[in-house]
Amino acid sequence: MDTTNKLPLDMLYHWEKTKTNSRYMTQPIGDGKVVEYTWGRAVDEARRVASYLKSLNLPENSRIGLISKNCAQWIMTDWAIWLAGHISVPLYPTLNADTVNYILNHAECEVLFVGKLDDWDMMKPGVPESVRCISYPLSPPNDFETWDDIVAKYPPLEENVKRDAGELATIVYTSGSTGKPKGVMLSFGNMAFAAEGGMEVLGVGDNERMLSYLPLAHVFERTFVELASLYAGFQLYFAESLDTFVQDLQRAQPTLFLSVPRLWVKFQHGVLKKLPKKKLDRLLKIPVVNKLIKKKILKGLGLDRVKLAGSGSAPLASDVLEWYRNLGLELLEGYGMSENFAYSHMNKPGRSRIGYVGESLPGVETRISEEGEVQIKSPATMMGYYKDEEKTREAFTEDGFLKTGDKGEIDEMGRLKLTGRIKEIFKTSKGKYIAPAPIENRLMSHDAIEMVCVSGANQTQPHALVMLAEESRPKMADEAFRKEIEESFKQLIADVNKTVDPHEQLAFITVVSDEWSIENSFLTPTLKLKRNVVEDAYQAKVDNWYAQRRPVIWQ
Template identity: 30%
Template sequence: MTTLSTAPTTVSVGARFLATCARFGTTEAFRHPGTDGGWTSLSWNDLSSRAQVLAAGLLALGVGRGDRVAIAASTRIEWVLADLAVTLAGAATTTVYPNTNAEDVAYILGDCGAVAVFAEDADQVAKLRADGHWIGAIRSVVTFDHVEDQSAIGWDDLVAIGRERLRTDPSSVREAAASVGADDLATIIYTSGTTGRPKGVELTNANWRYLVEAVASQDVLRPEHLQLLWLPLSHVFGKMLLAIQYEIGFSTVIDGRVDRIVDTLAAVRPTMMAAAPRIFEKIHGKVQSVATTQGGIRAWVFRWAFRIGIDAMRRLQDGRGVSIGRRAALAVADRLVFRAIRSRLGGRLEVLVCGSAALATPIAEWFAAAGLPLLEGYGLTEATCVSFVNRPNRHRIGTVGQALPGTEVRIADDGEILLRGPGVMRGYHQLPEATAEVIDSDGWFATGDVGEIDADGYLRITDRKKDLAKTSGGKYIAPTVIESALKAACPQIGTAVVIAEGRKFASLLVSPEPDTTAGMPPDAVEAAVTRAVAEVNAGLNRWETIKQFRLLPRDLSVEAGEITPSLKVKRAVVAEHFADLIQSMYQEHQS
């Protein structure tokens, strides 16, 4: 393993990007959906040229060092190019989810003082207007798609402006990129805001440079890797994957069509992909559902294969040997079942990273048995996305791995995880008091998560501190642990929300998973959830067990304010919106 350098080779993300482009030249940097239904490839040279033209366009529009430029769009190649243009111009990117409502968009752009916005389409442009004028400090709006708005600048128009700027001042972009210092702001990413207003996390060039060099030092990712990237780039997870690519030089297939992930995996055959647990839960549920529906000998072989695979995986995790007989059975299971699953996902996946939420141990074991180990990691936006991660040769299921080099960790008296190191944010934008609440005078950042570290430095997350529920009897319950276990036990469960705060017992709200409940009658779905609740309850303490549950009449949504754009549940909002349904569970139990 290589060691982490004490000083980055270049002080800014933009300068490092240009150096990587020069290094890899004509090799592929990105592949994206083309207009003809196929794929279009961009080399590192192409990427550098196009990004510099757009950056020159921003400079011509008056965007300068330290200015904030927002991007409100879905995951697509234009997002990547816009972000690079902002970086090369010496400005700072502010990310905005495309499904963020107009009120929150106005708050974010006003709070960060954005002077320009890249807007995907007419829907995003409409959120930027108030009384016929651009909101806040916005001077320029550039659109990805054609929009009938004479005040907006089209993508091709910005390209033309940039080319003219480079014709008259060919060194302007490189000079702008070179002027950026390590402590200069690179990104403002607004937290999802499960409670209260979102806060703008300020990440500097030094934050990002530390992260990518720490990841590169682990020798896990290589230039020859091919990544499938579909995650929202407005989230720090997606942004991190781009930053790592610019450090290491691998190629990325970028395609934000989430409903086509499995088909895209089979088509492009990537070697690496990162995702939130929800995607892996969906894949697991779909495969399980298909196998069960087949019935007969096929279903029996499927179940047998996973019994063999999970047993072998657990033995390896515990340091026990796998006998010759078990290895032979595992080879048969692989040939009959596991190989087909891997083939459906492209057949070449080497690195699967899981983060942004808790991964249920049964899901992790299932994928590991199939030869697709999920490397679970942990981090927060405030710590530049990742602080802990499992490595392929140091993988311990049920943990989020060991700390990246350079990151310190300790556990507070109440169990809260505290982090310190070069990845910790500069602070919350224009919120010194809020910053002081989470970063103490010694630089320790209070994560708000509860966990424990074993003797080998592996971190296990117990729960989100603010999510811990205290029953009326004074007992604490960790909702996310129970919710993850339920989703792993029942493919028919889409979202599970445990209700327990101030209550006599724990209850549950469930929204069915559309992919696995299509065509199922409601009583069959309810029966499946009932079995899962009984199974999970068997492993819980008495006060943690679910006594009642209700199926929700609809799925939770971002539009209703019940989940964040990054799919985190806003528990208080859910409790308010379904108050009558919740109350019915406690009234029924009393009667």
């Protein structure tokens, strides 16, 4: 169908009418059981919850929060909030109580939908007493009003509510690697433009299948999963847990699959654990065996039906991209921000270039400033930051381009390469500037490394902090293992140092014993490294490391 100028609610009414009895969402509920939602049932439940929200007589455009892992109710809640004339405020399901409290107070949320969560007890103290809470079927134990009771008690809202393109639809609080989260204001028009453009580029139709498991509170999943399914009319499946992830994938048999670098690396490590790299490379060189091996590996990952695979939110090491391409999965990297609803750049099949995040998506203007900053303008760009005119002004140039804070360059085919963050660039004691991201990408080619942070402000040379891959961490006390890692890391330093300028050459690698996670605030909810937190954690030891003059140090 032609979706031109159709807003999200227009699409909702379209599928409600034309696909009433077609399956839309498959929700696992434990023990291998699932609940199926047709378009008719999903919209009916959203209309009933909208009736309930209307009955509360909240002021028009009230902010309503939702905190849950991905599930069918998450998406239906978003619709219900819009149908009731309000604004949705998603919260990451991994936030601590202080951040929950800050967001609910800053957005002045009147109501909070509480869903499937691993650590509700940690978050609960952050919810102000004045906030009315509603519980999803898979919520932790609580005494709130329940979704099922509301659906049973309230009649469906009958009118097809109209919301204007310029109206505020949602406030997305960016996790931010420093300071308090900022509330990115996105309109219905922003969402519609991103969803339509994304569909055009991906060439998706209503026969696709996707697994929704990256946080829906993040714009990447919201644009390319929730909104894409709403505009194309395809099927969504949800993951039950990390433990059942492979079974969830195999149930969904996705035709489109999106992930983030850390998970692509984990999938790769999982395969290499069973089939070492040298053996796999040897098998892939044998013509008869080659196809069978590729098919077996992709089937084992649940990705054998995937026709389009994407990676976003942070750069993926070129070796990892090559590895997947050798298996026949053309992993396409993309680039976007909360501030433009993840709609900015993407590699296109057959036109991708390793190390580049692709071409501007339809309707996106891109330029590089004199300082080398990537600046972007499109109808998907945010309305501004909620209650923060000063930061909104700082985010834009005088002629309306969004300042991304990323440094970049554009090749002859219009493909963008990100070369680092303007604010992440640090200066050595020799007065030379270093962009850590390109060096980190080279280090990530080592299959024992899961995460890396290159640092060294005010030192003579940079160094790298490294967290080992999950299967390697338990062996850190073993002498033989340490010796093996030290030898391979010495070689890694030598290899990397050959490819960089003299002032960028690494002095040493420190292997950290800590696990960098969301829970201990080393990572953002989208698994990006909080560089300042990592650097602060080890700052007191850095001078001593340099004084040791050893290539590999164990922390």
